[in-house]
Amino acid sequence: MSTETVDTSFIPDLPKGPLCEYRDRAKFDWKRLRLFFEEEKVLRIKYKIWKILESDPLFAKPKQTLPTDQQKRIAAMQMNRMAHLDIAPSDVYNLSFQEKTRYLMSVNEAIHSVCPSLSVKIALGVGLFNNALLAMGTERHMKYYKAAWNREIVTALAITEVAHGSNTKCIRTTATYDPKTQEFIINTPDFEAAKCWVGNLGKTATIALTFAILYTSDGVNHGLHGFLVPIRDPQTLKPYPGVLVGDIGEKIGLNGIDNGFVMFTNYRIPRENLLNRTGDVTPDGSYVSVFTEPSKILGAALESFSAGRLGIMQESVNTLSSAAVIAVRYAALRKQFGYEMDGPEVSIIEYPLQQWRVFPYLAAACVLKISVYELTNTYLATVEKSQADSNGFEMLTQIVSEIHAVISSSKPLMTWTARDAIQEAREACGGHGYLKASNLGELRNNHDPSCTYEGDNNVLGQQASNWLLRQWEGTVESPVGTAKFIQRRDRILALNYSDIIARFPLDSMDFVIHSYEWLLCFLLKKTSSAMKHAISQGHHKFDARNNAQVYGARDLSRAYAEYYALYNYQKRVEAPNLDPKLKDILNLLFLVYAYWCLDKHMTTFYEGGFDLSLKFVKEVRARLLQKCRELKDSAVSVADAIAPPDFALNSVIGRSDGLLYQNLQMEFMTNPGALERPSWWKDVITPPKSKL
Ligand SMILES: Cc1cc2nc3c(=O)[nH]c(=O)nc-3n(C[C@H](O)[C@H](O)[C@H](O)COP(=O)(O)OP(=O)(O)OC[C@H]3O[C@@H](n4cnc5c(N)ncnc54)[C@H](O)[C@@H]3O)c2cc1C
Numbered sequence: 168m169s170t171e172t173v174d175t176s177f178i179p180d181l182p183k184g185p186l187c188e189y190r191d192r193a194k195f196d197w198k199r200l201r202l203f204f205e206e207e208k209v210l211r212i213k214y215k216i217w218k219i220l221e222s223d224p225l226f227a228k229p230k231q232t233l234p235t236d237q238q239k240r241i242a243a244m245q246m247n248r249m250a251h252l253d254i255a256p257s258d259v260y261n262l263s264f265q266e267k268t269r270y271l272m273s274v275n276e277a278i279h280s281v282c283p284s285l286s287v288k289i290a291l292g293v294g295l296f297n298n299a300l301l302a303m304g305t306e307r308h309m310k311y312y313k314a315a316w317n318r319e320i321v322t323a324l325a326i327t328e329v330a331h332g333s334n335t336k337c338i339r340t341t342a343t344y345d346p347k348t349q350e351f352i353i354n355t356p357d358f359e360a361a362k363c364w365v366g367n368l369g370k371t372a373t374i375a376l377t378f379a380i381l382y383t384s385d386g387v388n389h390g391l392h393g394f395l396v397p398i399r400d401p402q403t404l405k406p407y408p409g410v411l412v413g414d415i416g417e418k419i420g421l422n423g424i425d426n427g428f429v430m431f432t433n434y435r436i437p438r439e440n441l442l443n444r445t446g447d448v449t450p451d452g453s454y455v456s457v458f459t460e461p462s463k464i465l466g467a468a469l470e471s472f473s474a475g476r477l478g479i480m481q482e483s484v485n486t487l488s489s490a491a492v493i494a495v496r497y498a499a500l501r502k503q504f505g506y507e508m509d510g511p512e513v514s515i516i517e518y519p520l521q522q523w524r525v526f527p528y529l530a531a532a533c534v535l536k537i538s539v540y541e542l543t544n545t546y547l548a549t550v551e552k553s554q555a556d557s558n559g560f561e562m563l564t565q566i567v568s569e570i571h572a573v574i575s576s577s578k579p580l581m582t583w584t585a586r587d588a589i590q591e592a593r594e595a596c597g598g599h600g601y602l603k604a605s606n607l608g609e610l611r612n613n614h615d616p617s618c619t620y621e622g623d624n625n626v627l628g629q630q631a632s633n634w635l636l637r638q639w640e641g642t643v644e645s646p647v648g649t650a651k652f653i654q655r656r657d658r659i660l661a662l663n664y665s666d667i668i669a670r671f672p673l674d675s676m677d678f679v680i681h682s683y684e685w686l687l688c689f690l691l692k693k694t695s696s697a698m699k700h701a702i703s704q705g706h707h708k709f710d711a712r713n714n715a716q717v718y719g720a721r722d723l724s725r726a727y728a729e730y731y732a733l734y735n736y737q738k739r740v741e742a743p744n745l746d747p748k749l750k751d752i753l754n755l756l757f758l759v760y761a762y763w764c765l766d767k768h769m770t771t772f773y774e775g776g777f778d779l780s781l782k783f784v785k786e787v788r789a790r791l792l793q794k795c796r797e798l799k800d801s802a803v804s805v806a807d808a809i810a811p812p813d814f815a816l817n818s819v820i821g822r823s824d825g826l827l828y829q830n831l832q833m834e835f836m837t838n839p840g841a842l843e844r845p846s847w848w849k850d851v852i853t854p855p856k857s858k859l
Contacts (some may be wrong), residue, residue: 186825193804200808207647216277220517235422242423265547280815282615284423291366296322303442323372330359333626340379346452355430367425369414393442398542409434435714488809493821494592495806501828522795527763528588538732576631579624580728634721639691664778679761683730689775694719762791
């Protein structure tokens with residue numbers, strides 16, 4: 168979209184102050200850049216939500232860490248408050264599926280940047296629950312959809328058990344049909360099969376969408392199914408008899424969420440509570456399935472979680488942005504050392520080492536923002552198409568598999584990049600970065616589980632590499648186009664650095680994309696050969712696959728997500744209607760991120776013989792440093808273009824006014840009890856032994 172004609176007046180101006188020294192050096196308008204990264208309608212929604220939350224005291228950030236029970240209470244109250252705030256007007260529900268989901272995702276992004284616990288609570292209690300209901304339930308369950316939407320019920324999604332998380336196929340909770348009463352009897356065989364880590368379940372959930380193995384009365388196992396299992400009386404919040412439910416205790420972060428465990432003992436639920444879209448039990452107890460393969464039943468259900476993973480990616484890119492914004496603003500303001508002992512000091516942003524540590528994360532935030540946006544569009548368009556097409560799922564199998572592969576590699580890439588960015592930013596801000604009021608600790612603790620939930624990153628990444636290997640070993644089926652390059656594998660692998668550099672300059676996006684295609688083909692060839700060799704030597708396929716992960720499939724999965732991100736960013740930047748004033752900065756951000764990523768794959772490039780003369784590695788590293796240097800005068804304005812408002816950023820060292828030391832002074836002087844004698848002073852004084 169061209170930003171030439173776009174109105175930027177709704178984006179609040181930033182306060183003038185010390186950051187202007189760098190802001191004034193940028194050769195582009197940061198508001199226009201902001202509108203490149205986010206559509207106007209999305210941004211308008213976010214600013215509206217931020218305004219609503221900022222004006223409501225219930226969403227004010229406490230200065231000190233509250234006891235976990237208090238955090239849970241506040242998050243639950245915030246959740247209830249949501250229903251009464253002007254967040255999603257009724258006409259939103261008349262929008263198309265794509266538009267409606269986009270709207271709700273934008274709302275979530277804004278909420279997440281202020282209250283991560285609340286966002287996760289809503290995602291679990293409304294988003295994931297309702298998506299799973301749509302995917303697995305039928306008309307008879309739609310009353311729950313509406314009730315969850317209106318917060319009449321507090322819901323949870325119970326999949327994980329104490330002894331099984333990633334391997335959902337080994338879940339052991341059972342649901343046995345009793346034709347006499349037309350009920351399912353839910354049982355937890357032992358503590359290892361207790362559902363656990365389930366968000367909202369610890370203290371508040373009244374109903375849990377629970378995964379259990381369905382047994383008919385003849386003792387036949389029909390595989391994993393979803394059931395709506397009432398947990399507590401909504402009026403008293405007391406658990407029903409047969410349900411032993413509790414909170415798992417304090418966590419590293421996200422303590423506003425009551426993650427819980429539950430065990431069922433001969434607990435009866437009505438037959439209708441089975442989510443029966445893919446398979447049903449008749450009143451007399453016969454099982455009827457729509458799919459013939461049980462794995463497809465599970466696949467269809469779990470596919471509905473893609474929207475949740477996309478939400479996590481959006482949140483992670485925002486978290487990554489916040490960390491980069493704090494580190495960049497701080498670096499521009501903080502001065503240490505100088506040319507002369509007693510001369511003026513230099514801003515730490517001027518140091519190549521600081522630039523190399525921080526700027527790639529700034530660039531990553533920009534590139535990955537586009538990537539997750541494009542991926543979401545592809546996903547939403549596909550779901551909408553499958554909803555309209557009566558043959559639905561089956562017709563779209565290849566597209567769904569490919570999107571699943573991109574999501575399975577991109578979720579790890581984005582969550583890990585955000586995780587690393589937060590730590591680097593914390594250190595890049597020195598001691599002040601360790602202050603709670605810097606917000607980097609909160610970002611770290613709250614972001615951390617994103618690497619695990621909705622699919623552990625290392626496990627999820629394997630699903631992407633498995634798909635890629637299938638494309639490599641069979642016919643390439645890549646309707647979305649992310650793996651079409653595999654069709655050119657022989658030509659790609661015949662090239663090397665000298666061939667590519669002869670056709671595309673090192674500073675071009677095409678050079679990067681062609682280098683990535685070579686890297687991916689090499690990793691595919693290497694991983695596939697290693698697995699085939701192991702199998703030919705008599706190893707089990709299971710071992711062959713596991714042994715090919717390190718330095719093979721794992722790197723492949725990550726490189727594929729980077730390639731997808733860079734490829735989509737290139738497409739956006741090369742679109743004919745791009746604002747010409749943004750072209751240079753967008754190119755620069757691409758190159759900083761691309762060289763930084765390529766640098767991490769240097770050993771593999773060398774191993775594959777891409778360039779044995781070492782010119783490639785030397786050039787990429789030199790260019791990375793050069794591009795970081797070029798980015799230095801624009802970095803503060805790029806940070807402004809991706810920063811949330813100060814209220815959401817909530818960082819005393821990252822505020823947009825740039826009044827670093829005044830803000831710190833205020834923080835030190837006003838933190839509760841800062842200047843008071845401790846209440847326990849008498850406990851620590853030692854009475855004098857002698858008269859002084
Ligand atoms: C804050 C939070 C909220 C959560 N909310 C919910 C919820 O609402 N509902 C719910 O059902 N669950 C929830 N979970 C659970 C979450 O979904 C699981 O933790 C996740 O699926 C990972 O499973 P696990 O913990 O059993 O890890 P495991 O599967 O045991 O993995 C442990 C380690 O082993 C590695 N590993 C496993 N298999 C392989 C393999 N094949 N090859 C190589 N390495 C492997 C993994 O990479 C990981 O590092 C939540 C978790 C957290 C932290």
